[in-house]
Amino acid sequence: MNVAIIRRRAGRWALNGAAALALLYILTPLIFVIWLAFFRQEIPSFPPEGYSLRWFAAILDQRKFVDGFTLSLQIGVLATLIGLALGVPAALCVVRFQFGFRAPLASLLLMPLIVPGVVLGTSMYVFHVELENGLDVDVIGTFYALVAGHVVIVIPWVVRLITASLAGVDRSTEEAAQNLGANAWVTFWRITLPAIRPGIVAGALFGFVTSFGNLEMSLFLVGPGRTTLPIVILQYLEWKIDPTIAAVSVVQILLIAGAMLITDRYVKLARVV
Amino acid sequence: MARLDIESLAKRYGDFYAVRDVSLSVADGEFLVLLGPSGCGKTTTLRMVAGFIEPTSGRVRLGGGDVTLLPPWKRNAGMVFQSYALFPHLTVAQNVAFGLEMRKLARADIERRVEEVLALVRLKGYGGRLPRQLSGGQQQRVALARALAIRPDVLLLDEPLSNLDAKLRQEVRVEIRELQRQLGLTTVMVTHDQEEALTMADRLVVMNEGLVRQVGSQRDLYERPSDRFVAGFVGRSTFLDGTVEAPGRFRTDGGLSLSCRDGRAGRAALALRPERVEIGPAPCAGLDNSLPGTVEFVSYLGALIDIHVRLSPNDRLVVQIANREGGFAPEVGQPVHVGWPASAGLVFSE
Numbered sequence: 001m002n003v004a005i006i007r008r009r010a011g012r013w014a015l016n017g018a019a020a021l022a023l024l025y026i027l028t029p030l031i032f033v034i035w036l037a038f039f040r041q042e043i044p045s046f047p048p049e050g051y052s053l054r055w056f057a058a059i060l061d062q063r064k065f066v067d068g069f070t071l072s073l074q075i076g077v078l079a080t081l082i083g084l085a086l087g088v089p090a091a092l093c094v095v096r097f098q099f100g101f102r103a104p105l106a107s108l109l110l111m112p113l114i115v116p117g118v119v120l121g122t123s124m125y126v127f128h129v130e131l132e133n134g135l136d137v138d139v140i141g142t143f144y145a146l147v148a149g150h151v152v153i154v155i156p157w158v159v160r161l162i163t164a165s166l167a168g169v170d171r172s173t174e175e176a177a178q179n180l181g182a183n184a185w186v187t188f189w190r191i192t193l194p195a196i197r198p199g200i201v202a203g204a205l206f207g208f209v210t211s212f213g214n215l216e217m218s219l220f221l222v223g224p225g226r227t228t229l230p231i232v233i234l235q236y237l238e239w240k241i242d243p244t245i246a247a248v249s250v251v252q253i254l255l256i257a258g259a260m261l262i263t264d265r266y267v268k269l270a271r272v273v
Numbered sequence: 274m275a276r277l278d279i280e281s282l283a284k285r286y287g288d289f290y291a292v293r294d295v296s297l298s299v300a301d302g303e304f305l306v307l308l309g310p311s312g313c314g315k316t317t318t319l320r321m322v323a324g325f326i327e328p329t330s331g332r333v334r335l336g337g338g339d340v341t342l343l344p345p346w347k348r349n350a351g352m353v354f355q356s357y358a359l360f361p362h363l364t365v366a367q368n369v370a371f372g373l374e375m376r377k378l379a380r381a382d383i384e385r386r387v388e389e390v391l392a393l394v395r396l397k398g399y400g401g402r403l404p405r406q407l408s409g410g411q412q413q414r415v416a417l418a419r420a421l422a423i424r425p426d427v428l429l430l431d432e433p434l435s436n437l438d439a440k441l442r443q444e445v446r447v448e449i450r451e452l453q454r455q456l457g458l459t460t461v462m463v464t465h466d467q468e469e470a471l472t473m474a475d476r477l478v479v480m481n482e483g484l485v486r487q488v489g490s491q492r493d494l495y496e497r498p499s500d501r502f503v504a505g506f507v508g509r510s511t512f513l514d515g516t517v518e519a520p521g522r523f524r525t526d527g528g529l530s531l532s533c534r535d536g537r538a539g540r541a542a543l544a545l546r547p548e549r550v551e552i553g554p555a556p557c558a559g560l561d562n563s564l565p566g567t568v569e570f571v572s573y574l575g576a577l578i579d580i581h582v583r584l585s586p587n588d589r590l591v592v593q594i595a596n597r598e599g600g601f602a603p604e605v606g607q608p609v610h611v612g613w614p615a616s617a618g619l620v621f622s623e
Contacts, residue, residue, distance in 0.1 A: 172358035175325055178345040179352045180423060181375030190371075194362045 030253065037246035044243060055247035065248060068232035075143075075228065076211040079150035080158075080204050086151070087158030087203065088196075094159070095166045106163075113156040117216025124149050125220040141223020149221045153214060154207035161206065165199025198267040205263050209256055275336030275426040276301045277322065277459055282331035283483075284317050291317040293483035295331070299427070302457040304450070308470040309480035310506070315463045316431060318480070322461065323429055324348050336426050346375070351420030352429040355436065357412045359404040365391070365415050366400030372423035390418045393452065410441050417449065421456070428453070430462035434469060446472055467507055479503050501542055501621040510544040510619075511591045517541045517620060527587030532561045536620030547593035549617040552580060553601055557612025565610055566590070568603045578602065582611055 040050035059065050087109075094106045112120060125140070132139040139145050169192065177187040193200075215230040222231060229252075233245055277299040284292040292314040299305045307315035320326045322333055324345035332341045340348045351372075360368050366387050373383040391397055394414040404412055413433065420428060433449070434442045450473050453460050464470050470477055471491050479486045479494060479502075487499040498504035501512065515525035517536040523543050524530050533543055557563040569589065570581035573596075580592045580603060592611055594600065603609050 170356060170358060172354045172356050173360055175323075175345070176352070176354060176358035176419075177360070177371065178325075179323060179350065180372030180419065181346050182371070183344070183346050186375070191360060 033246050033249050034253070036243050037250045039243050039246075042242045044241065044246075055243040056251075058244045059247055059251065062244070064227065064232050064236075065229070065244075068227050068229035071226060072212050072229040075147055075150050076208045078147050079154045079211045080208045082147070082151045083154030083158045083207050084200065084204055087155050088162055088200065090155070091159045091162040091166055091199075092192075095163055109159045110156045112153050117153075117214065120152070121149075121217040121220030124152075124217065128221075141221070141226065143226065146218065146221045146226070146228075149217055150211040150214065153217065154211055157206040157210060158200075158203035161203035162196055162199040165196040169195045201263055201267045205259060208259070212256075213252075275459060277336075277427050277461065278332075278334040279318070279322065280332040280334070282318060282321055282333065283329050284314075284321060284326060285329040290483045292321070292328075295480075295483075295485055297478060297485070297488070299459055299461060301459055304453055304458075304460045304462070304473060304475045305478060306470040306474035306476075307461065307463045307478050307480055308467060308507070309465065309486075311465055313480040314483040315465075315480050319429055319431055319461060319463045322427070323350050323352050349423065349426045350429055351423055351425030351427070352431065353413075353416045353420050353433045355432040357404075357416040357436070359412055359415055359419075361404055363403075364400060365396065365402050365404065365407070368404065368415055369400075369419045369422050372419065376423065386422055390422045393421065394418045409437055410445065413437060413445060417452075421452075421458075426459065428458045428460040430460065432464055433462065434464075435466070442469070449473070471507075477507075479506060481506070498544075498619065501544065504544045504619060504621065509547055509591070511547065511589075513543045513545070513588050513590070515541065515543065517622070521615065523618070523620065525585065525588050527585030529564065529585055529588055531618065532615040533618040533620050534616060537622045540623040542621045542623070544619040544621060545590065545613060545617060547579065547591045550590065550592045550611055550613045552582070552592045552594060552603070552609055552611050554603075554609065556610045560612035561615040562618075563610060563612035565608060568605050568607045568609055571603070571605055580609075582609060584611070 035048075036044050037055055038051045038053070039048045040052040040054070041048065090105075090109055094102060094109070124145075128139045128145055131137075173195070174187050174191055177191045178184070182190060213230060214228070215234065218228045218231060222228060227235070229248075233248060237245060277297075279295055279297045282292055282295045283290065295314070295318055297305070307318060309315045317326060321328050322335075324340070324343060324347075328341065332339060334340065335348060335350065360371065363371070369387045369390055370383050373386060378386070387400065388397075391400060394417055396411065396414055396418065399407070399411065399415075404415065407415065413436070417433070430449070434445055437445060446469060452458075462470075462473065474491070476488065476490060477494055478488050481502050487494060487503045489497075494503060494507045498507060504510045505512070513523075513525045513527075513529075513531075515523055515527075515529075517533075517538050518524050519538065520535045521532055522530065523533045523536065523541070525543070531543065551557050551560065556565075564584055566582040566584045568580055569583045572579040576596055578594050578596050580594065582590050582592055584590055590611060596602075
């Protein structure tokens with residue numbers, strides 16, 4: 001056989017091999033967690049003594065898991081909605097208008113992605129303390145303070161993905177709408193918004209996932225009797241190591257994977273992200 | 274339909290004038306073409322008429338009313354964009370219906386008018402398709418239909434044919450022109466393609482550097498260009514630099530003495546159309562100018578042949594001849610004679 005062909009094939013095999021290794025590295029922990037969730041014994045050890053679904057049933061027996069899940073869901077949905085309401089105009093502003101403060105503003109909007117969660121949490125906590133003292137209203141540990149915090153970490157995703165989407169919108173379609181009699185507002189609703197829908201959907205999805213899984217920042221913002229799911233998991237792990245946690249993780253993975261699959265049916269995520 | 278008047282329109286960006294001072298009138302039902310190289314201000318002018326750009330000074334009147342300060346959505350101008358700008362998420366019928374919905378027409382009226390207009394651009398039965406399912410030519414016709422559906426006071430065409438291939442472009446040219454005549458549309462088209470401009474326009478406006486250089490019919494621009502720019506931009510011209518010594522007498526910098534039309538004494542350029550110059554193996558009898566030269570370069574264009582002839586170290590002339598069977602076909606290096614009547618040489622003083 002021709003040397004060049006052999007070389008090309010060898011190269012392809014090497015590339016595929018490297019990709020498989022990387023994939024394995026990413027997926028191994030996930031596979032183990034999912035496997036573990038079905039073990040029968042209480043102490044996770046290998047080999048499994050048998051399989052059962054009891055740990056999934058155990059989740060529902062523990063109110064704190066159910067409450068944590070409900071709270072995380074509420075916060076995630078609310079923070080995502082508010083993040084969209086703020087992020088869409090912000091992205092429009094950054095992409096469409098020329099002003100001196102533009103580049104700094106664009107960086108500022110992405111900042112929460114870079115700042116460590118602990119730093120973000122601490123600074124918010126301090127801010128809440130000051131706010132509470134200054135205004136003489138309840139702030140620390142309230143539901144709204146928690147949502148407000150999560151809005152901050154949702155915004156970068158929304159802005160990033162919508163900015164990318166906006167860059168691909170043909171400006172002349174907006175001009176055409178105006179030429180045909182649509183004012184600026186109607187043009188936005190009828191032409192611009194549908195054009196950036198993929199970015200909005202993807203931004204909302206990633207924002208929600210970020211909020212739902214956030215631990216570090218939330219640790220500083222939760223109050224008594226108000227604990228998000230990641231914190232519940234952490235607290236549970238301090239006392240016990242049994243496959244309940246693995247079962248909770250499996251439920252989370254399934255939920256997020258489901259959300260992604262449903263989203264992907266309407267908007268091809270691979271094209272936006 | 275209505276008439277359009279542009280009065281001393283100007284647009285300045287910082288120190289740069291995109292449009293300096295443009296005044297034009299387009300009569301009811303007239304097809305006016307703005308022609309010029311890129312950056313000449315023709316598109317800026319069109320966009321000021323549409324309302325996308327606010328003029329620095331001047332006025333735009335449409336059908337007698339002053340629309341200078343109106344936003345685009347309050348002017349009844351239908352525009353066809355270079356990229357067509359079809360709404361990608363709407364069907365062909367929804368695209369065409371958009372302007373009618375904005376005008377709050379009744380459902381039934383909208384449907385009827387969409388049908389009519391689609392039939393007009395020969396797209397009957399395509400209403401349910403999405404723009405991306407259409408060819409470039411079909412998309413262009415949807416864009417036209419969408420602009421026509423609103424029964425605009427003026428139709429604005431921004432390089433509407435530049436995204437079509439050459440063959441299709443020729444067909445669409447004729448199609449748009451016929452439609453425009455049939456409907457009596459007041460139309461302004463912007464193009465940099467002179468052939469397109471010449472075949473479609475009732476009247477042409479040649480622009481350069483933000484100014485109108487000449488307004489006139491095809492014949493006006495070609496036979497009587499007002500300046501050197503127009504002579505070079507509309508059709509082709511060879512320019513010989515030199516001096517007008519006396520009325521009707523021109524001396525090139527290369528030392529050739531030529532007879533020409535009248536001209537003001539002083540530095541000037543003599544412009545010659547390549548097809549108005551004759552070429553042959555012997556001196557040209559009966560012509561005011563007859564000069565010997567040497568063929569330097571030949572371009573074979575099929576129906577036509579371009580011959581570049583060196584007349585003096587400083588002067589080179591392009592001669593265009595028809596590619597006739599058995600006709601004179603000189604080769605590079607061959608000595609030839611060229612000649613032209615004095616009336617063929619246009620003099621532009623500097």
